[in-house]
């Protein structure tokens with residue numbers, strides 16, 4: 301039996317922790333009321349059109365995989381109120397934090413999924429997304445763990461299917477080997493064009509970039525980042 305078969309479909313691309321410090325009473329209570337209101341139910345077929353997932357009219361659709369503390373997701377959701385956002389994060393403490401700020405700020409254009417993003421990707425209809433953000437994905441720096449990296453030929457094929465032609469895949473990382481890995485995987489896949497004409501393009505953060513918790517950690521530890529943008533062909 302291969303490693304993948306042993307792990308089963310439910311955890312195809314998720315190798316991290318689902319729980320951290322126990323949530324305090326009030327936090328747990330908030331999560332249990334907010335999560336059902338924002339959670340996407342992938343056991344049912346997706347709504348037609350997908351835009352009906354949000355209770356407000358949305359024009360563009362965007363997915364953030366592994367939103368961690370959620371600072372980027374909530375920032376973008378407020379910056380772009382007519383874009384529908386889907387945030388995916390299996391770590392329950394991060395989900396609680398995001399939903400608390402979604403509620404505080406009244407962001408109605410956010411929906412969430414709390415498990416492996418590959419399941420959500422497989423549920424989405426073809427060509428529905430304008431953008432996918434994969435920001436500081438788990439780096440798996442040891443060579444023997446590289447196969448756990450979220451960027452793989454299989455997942456790029458998933459991205460390619462759900463992105464509109466011309467849609468964007470944005471990838472940020474502070475780990476050189478993962479940046480090179482992603483450039484090579486996208487080149488070999490053949491369905492993505494890297495939109496960079498000079499070094500400034502990939503060393504400059506995305507427009508309106510609010511930074512993230514993992515980026516702050518990378519800076520404290522002396523690492524710089526690359527910000528790659530690919531266009532789905």
Ligand SMILES: C[S@@+](CC[C@H](N)C(=O)[O-])C[C@H]1O[C@@H](n2cnc3c(N)ncnc32)[C@H](O)[C@@H]1O
Pocket residue numbers: 313314315316317365366367368369388389390391394415416417418435436437438439450512513514515
């Ligand atoms: C290194 S953290 C980065 C968090 C955040 N993007 C940031 O920049 O601060 C990677 C996050 O991806 C999440 N993650 C890992 N594998 C995932 C998967 N298969 N689907 C969804 N999220 C995943 C982890 O739980 C973790 O919160």
